[in-house]
Amino acid sequence: MIRSGELARNPLAITSKVLDVLGGRTMIGYDVGCSFDGTIVRSSLGKRFLELLCRMCVNAFHGYSHEYLCQVKYHPNYIKGLGLEDFETMERIFSHSNQLAPVIRYATAYRRRVLIDILFQQWDAEKYVNLGKMLYDNYRQALAIIKEQTIALEGAMQSMGLTEDDLERFALEERTYLETLGKETSQDLHEIAYVEKLQELRAVTTQLARTNRQFLADAPQLTFLPPHSGPTDYETETSRTRKLETNRRYLEERKKTLSLEVIELEVNLGVATRWQPSDANYVRVARYIATRAYQKALSNLQRLVVQRLFELHKMNLAQTGYRMRRNIAKNMQTRSRAIRNAINAYNTAAAALDPPRPKLDWTTISHYHFLEEVEILSDTRADIREKPWVQPAVRETLRIARRLARAHEELERVQVEARRVHTHIRDEDQLFAQVEKTLSSSRNPIYGAVRDYTTRRRAANARILVSLKKLYKLPEFAGERTPGVRAGTASVPNDNVPPNLDDLARTESLAVEEEEGDDRVGDDDEDEDVQDQISALADFVGSLGV
Template identity: 30%
Template structure:
């Protein structure tokens, strides 16, 4: 339910953002742990600084690569035509699923009290039956062989008699204790007439209790599968030690056995549900942990598995629909980012070249040489971005602004060129000049 309410996929305006940027950065920095765990403070700071500098270089090189849009959703359109569906159907399915899970998130006080009362009554019936079976023991008969000449019953007969008496006393004590527990519960909740198996309330509460046990079985299965997924992800971590891999592998083996046991318990309870719940195998369970189907299994009453939003094909297409909606939002954002990237690459190399010349004029030849080296590398990367951006401009579905040919561009040989056409591009130039001034201040100070 939390996923349906708060996941970025269902939130308008997020685009394709999954809010996991920090997790990716932390995961990447974890690769440094084997290198710096025994180093001095200076060296581990140095290694981390080198790592994140390289991270910045790699991400700058990938700036234009992420701007390619997803393929046209022809599969979704074919599905909508075949099922006679519209976009409103997907929106309504999402709302219905969220409302249903909210209703099923918690049980009412009356239902909870009835379930607890049924559990106590069943325990009382069990203790009463146990006590009745003990009291039905036939009268004990003794033969002369069971007596001794001086001390009455012999030892073996005496021990058997004591065991029978102890069993009787234990059954009586448990029965009286459970009888008091039921009486106190009835007094606390104002239950005047004790329910019997013929009462309508007893029958309904017992059916609900069976479903409650099924819900607990599904939750246990879900927890085990999620834990195994985390352990499997840990096994794939780079540079993990051999002992840790062996430890996690053993944990996965134990978890697999526990999953099989929980799965067997689930498959025993599934046919008893109304309507019937499907039996699962191991492969399906792993898939459910990724698709979030456990909530539907837990709340299988009211024929929820027959709802349109519960059918696997419909759910898959609903996910694709929302991904398409977020992609449309991403295109709007990318139209802005592409424009900014174009302005940056057009002026980045020129400003670095001017900064290098400024250092040389001031007599700082070493700084000038370093800046020229950085300039040469940056020009190659910016040329790559220009080529990628040009491919984006030539795409049939591109809706953003295209560059107007009056901006100076630095090419790989260090020369600038200017398009012959002149145009009114005050907005582009203003943004480019702001970026250029920022770079100028960073480099010269």
């Protein structure tokens, strides 16, 4: 990558490995997953990728910098089944590994590799120890979202008279609108081609009739001509006649070709009677052809303005963090340059109309905040200002509904993963006991090393079990509270917990309670310090007489 850059072959190789190792239905997060999705489909991996029902998405933070249509299709918040996952694990790894850069900058190549390997071994160990805590925190986070947002969603839906079916329909309408925004339908293109062919056929027919009259007028006739004095240029007359004959034959062939093309279009469009210039459909399409350049420029400007307004609405959300708003604003500046270019194209097309449309400027467009303010949208073929799903209140309701749906999915996922982890810990400890017994009885020299590893691993598993038991004690927990049976293994009792691991879990539980107590004391001290600072600041302002 250092020599060649971020070529597509690198993520393609990673995707191939994922399909080989994981198989099955897989979701892959990538900061350019929207465009890379097409790259995979066009590659040799495309067939297997589609057969396994795999999908690409854009990680949450990077997704907010993509255009709004991309967010609707590829952002994790919009995809069913992803829960509250943000797909930013690699960004966290990069951020964590940056702390190693000052250490290895002047190290030898060998030391650099050793330190990087140690860093990620430590990373893996820490993440494994915190696995149970992560599941517990994720479950509580989902419960908090459901508790807070359910009341808000029910109140909003009741006040606006909406149902869940309405929200699903609004989301579908929004996606359909954004996918077709600025695009001409196949019906429009066929009608345009049909009228253009009719106009060309009519022009060729008229030109052919005029050529035939001219050709017949120049044909030799048996008449007595008046006396002519001076030389006569027979070659010039013959050449002009031949050119006239060639042009006449060309027009006849062109008329036949156009007639066949018109008939073919009439069959595709289901036109029983050929359109005439006075017909309503002919007039409608002819008027659209005359303003087509204007409509295309206007549709492109509409697409950019609508996406800008939707993203400005997202920037004003109370729960959008500062870094996310800053990232969106940075990309909005880039998007605004595209709007400037679209305005210039629109003004050029608007000036060519009869009568010309009024021009627009960047100052007017940049101050739009709501769709009701965009008067230019009323001149497009798809005016959405009266659609219910463009209203800010409805859009916020749609966002809350999506957030709630992802939270419920997170609960189900955590319940499954908690039992999988519990089962793994139980099976692993039984394996440890069996291996230790075998090595000890055979007096194998590696027994001490294995014993050292299993001791540390059991301590980590005990810490995970403490978090899992806290998860099981939540009154809202609806999953299984006992380990299961791993596929391909012999059936074992679900309540079979090794005694030594159970004792370690009790010891770790006491240690966790002490750590949490220290954290609470630290938080209380911090709150008291903040209160003291606020009181001191209030006293200082009061002394100034403000």
